[in-house]
Amino acid sequence: MLDIRLIRENTDLVKQRLANRSGDYASVVDELLSIDTARRSAETERQKLQGDRNRISKDIGIAKKNGQDTSAIESEVRGINERIEEIGRDADAADLRQRDLLLGLPNLPHEACPVGHTAEENPEVRVWGAKPSYDFEPKDHTILGQALGMLDFEAGAKITGSAFVVYRGAGARLERSLINFLLDLHTTQHGYQEVNTPHLVKAECLVGTGQLPKFGDQVYHSPEDDLYLIPTAEVPVTNLHRDEIVKEEQLPIQYAAYTPCFRREAGSAGLGTRGLIRMHQFDKVELVKITTPEASMAELESLTANAEKVLQLLGLHYRVIELCTGDIGFGSAKTYDIEVWAPGQGTYLEVSSCSNFGDYQARRMNLRYKGEDGKNRFPHTLNGSGTALARLFVALVETYQQADGSIVIPEALRGYFGSEKIL
RNA sequence: GGUGAGGUGGCUGAGUGGUCGAAAGCACAUCUUUGCUAAAGAUGCGUAGCCUUAACAGCUACCGAGGGUUCGAAUCCCUCCCUCACCGCCA
DSSP, rough: OOOOOOOOHHHHHHHHHTTTTTSOHHHHHHHHHHHHHHHHHHHHHHHHHHOOOOOOOOHHHHHHHHHHOOOOHHHHHHHHHHHHHHHHHHHHHHHHHHHHHHHHHHHOOOOOOOOSSSSSGGGEEEEOOOOOOOOSSOOOOOHHHHHTOEEEEEEHHHHHTTTEEEOOHHHHHHHHHHHHHHHHHIIIOOOOOOOOOOOEEHHHHHHHOOTTTGGGGGEEEETTTTTTEEEEEHHHGGGGGGGGGEEGGGEEEEEEEEEEEOOTTTTTTGOOSTTTOOSSEEEEEEEEEEEEEHHHEEEEEHHHHHHHHHHHHHHOOOEEEEOTTTTTTEEEEEOEEEEEEEEEEEEEEEEEEEEOOOHHHHHHHHHHEEEEHHHOEEOOOEEEEEEHHHHHHHHHHHHTTTTSSSSSSOOHHHHHSSSSSSO
């Protein structure tokens, strides 16, 4: 959520930054400004009337104590109350409308975020390793996985539906060993605290991180309980501190969490993609940081480096791209995507998206920290996948496939997986 | 799921219709004094919004949440949520 004062006082800056995004928000900003003016004048009037009422009511109390007749003065207050109610309706309606508009407005891209309109304009930041070469035609993970009895798409479709999968045997074990490997890496080497959160959350959590109200069609919802299945651990983990005032000494707060992620992928063009690339449910280890505004950009770099470390240790070729203003997510101010090479696909797959949200989420969830001067401020929140599992599984299996269809397990994972090869 | 008790400021905890935004204690901050592995005293110390300002100040709202009664609600009524205890059930 943007600061209404920023919009009020630096309207041109706000409009200009938003103009770099995809979508047109100039008219929303204009409506916000007029609503804001109306809201404040109604609010001021209401407060003045409430002050009158409070004063007169006190006088009534005193007068009654002295045994005086107060009926005239009481009816005067009744009149004031009618006006309070009337003007209060206007004030409340304006307040609600303003909040709706603010919740529907995306974050300002940071000045460090490259300006561009489409994904084609995302600059490549760095490349690690090189595409591996094979003296045979590398196979797709679905072929490898099904041949080795690791992936059962039919069973997933049977018990749940398309874009759900059952991992079996070595496949299930590989998934589990990757989760353990990732959690151990981030908690013992990178200073994150492991958290294990509920997978169902309240609506207000999704509002806090920005999925609601605008992207409600993308999350699974249980109407009886009014609970939502988490689309990412970012939601429960960041909201751990919603409505809190944390101490500055606590920052940076760093969490690592493994959770499954549930996404409806409504209207998604790529849902027909074969295999594990785009599922309604997938595992992910998520990294979340809460930092001071001063530290957040440096923390984004370290967060991204923490995610990259995963791929380096597994020996997987990847590249890091920076999302341009036209391609960054709704709440993000700056984002790096990490894309791992999948030889069987012949493409790079996004396995991590590392973003600095600035104070955008903190405002939405009313998360603050008390600075050294005693003032409450909004901290910056960051998160990034460290990393998404299904696609990491794809890259791993496709990269380490052998001519005979077996998979070699990379060194770093062997202690977790328990053997060197899947036959 | 049932029954009972309860939800007040960072914490403990008073407060059952009228200067209560809320006593007191603890914690914390600043200052003073005595002096040195500390003690005493003074002052300050919630959040948000509005209106203003050079700054201070002022006003409004908030005592789990939302409604209601009333000239006036932390206090009375209704609904919901949460916590604790016991019972039931149970991975």
